[in-house]
Each structure stands twice: as C-alpha cells, then as structure tokens.
Amino acid sequence: MAPSTIPYAIVVEDDPIIMMETSYILEDAGFRVYESFDGDEAVVNRPGSAGGLGL
Secondary structure, eight states, rough: OGGGOEEEEEEEEHHHHHHHHHHHHHHHOOOEEESSHHHHHHHHHHOOSSSSSOO
C-alpha cells in the first residue's frame, strides 16, 4: 500500500503506557500512528499540518 493510502490515527494520551499499548494495537491493525501527549501537540503535529489547523 502506498504511504498516502495507509490510514492513520492520532493517539492523544498523557499516560505513556496507555499510549504505547493503544499505538501498538492500531499499528497491528494497519494504521500509521501519530502520538501526542495533549490536544495542542496533536493539532500542531498532525499529519499534513504546517503548524496550524486546517479544516
């Protein structure tokens, strides 16, 4: 599957163990996973982001 067609998920979680386990499950299901510790970080670092929110 081409990188642009692989589904992605953003995991936002402040507990590192829960984030790691959730990310592992999603990766195992075929998702590309982006991790963030809070909502602000998730918005700034989301895929396709240039540092702002695009709707």
